[in-house]
Amino acid sequence: MSMFTSVLSILYIISTSLLYPVIFMLIGILSWSLLNFGMFLSEWTTRYRNPDEIERVAIKSAEMFGNGDVNDAVNLLKNMKGNQMLKKFLIDLSDAIEKNTLNLKLDKLYEDYEIKMSKSIEKTKIGAKIGPMLGLMGTLIPMGPALSGLLSGNVEQMVNNLIMAFSTTVLGLSIAVILYAITVIRGRWYAQDLSDIDYILRIFEEVIHEKEKWQEKKAQIG
Numbered sequence: 051m052s053m054f055t056s057v058l059s060i061l062y063i064i065s066t067s068l069l070y071p072v073i074f075m076l077i078g079i080l081s082w083s084l085l086n087f088g089m090f091l092s093e094w095t096t097r098y099r100n101p102d103e104i105e106r107v108a109i110k111s112a113e114m115f116g117n118g119d120v121n122d123a124v125n126l127l128k129n130m131k132g133n134q135m136l137k138k139f140l141i142d143l144s145d146a147i148e149k150n151t152l153n154l155k156l157d158k159l160y161e162d163y164e165i166k167m168s169k170s171i172e173k174t175k176i177g178a179k180i181g182p183m184l185g186l187m188g189t190l191i192p193m194g195p196a197l198s199g200l201l202s203g204n205v206e207q208m209v210n211n212l213i214m215a216f217s218t219t220v221l222g223l224s225i226a227v228i229l230y231a232i233t234v235i236r237g238r239w240y241a242q243d244l245s246d247i248d249y250i251l252r253i254f255e256e257v258i259h260e261k262e263k264w265q266e267k268k269a270q271i272g
Contacts, residue, residue, distance in 0.1 A: 185222015
């Protein structure tokens with residue numbers, strides 16, 4: 051047996067041995083993408099955004115915070131209606147107000163939620179790219195046995211391998227369609243949520259600056 055034939059045999063064995071792991075990964079990612087699609091639909095049906103209410107509540111709670119009415123400001127923030135991510139932010143914002151650490155956490159709160167949103171989108175974005183890659187692998191791997199069956203006259207072997215090849219292609223593309231759509235739409239949602247978070251924080255930042263200026267003037271007078 052020549053060196054070339056030996057190398058071809060090794061490559062053939064390695065590539066064909068990857069077929070079933072690729073198929074199982076495709077099935078797993080497809081199941082995960084369907085689960086994400088269900089979560090996406092649930093999030094879509096519960097999304098609520100009222101820009102006027104966000105502005106009104108943010109300004110009023112910031113004024114209460116500036117006047118020292120911490121409990122009223124916190125209760126107002128926690129009772130604000132909003133999207134899931136915004137509600138979590140309002141809880142964290144309320145905790146910072148109660149602990150009197152808001153002036154230290156203004157930038158960190160924004161950055162933390164920017165990372166959380168990016169992480170959520172990143173998962174489906176990666177899945178949308180991996181799905182077609184695995185689908186392509188599942189398409190190419192059976193082509194070798196299919197051609198071998200064609201040369202040997204084994205039509206049944208050729209047909210079975212072609213069916214498997216085309217099926218994995220469909221699975222990979224289905225995964226890409228589902229996860230890409232989720233990534234794009236959810237990215238737009240989170241961009242809007244992040245804009246609302248930034249607006250709320252800027253309102254509180256202005257109040258904090260006004261309090262600091264007032265304290266400086268008071269200290270100078272005293």
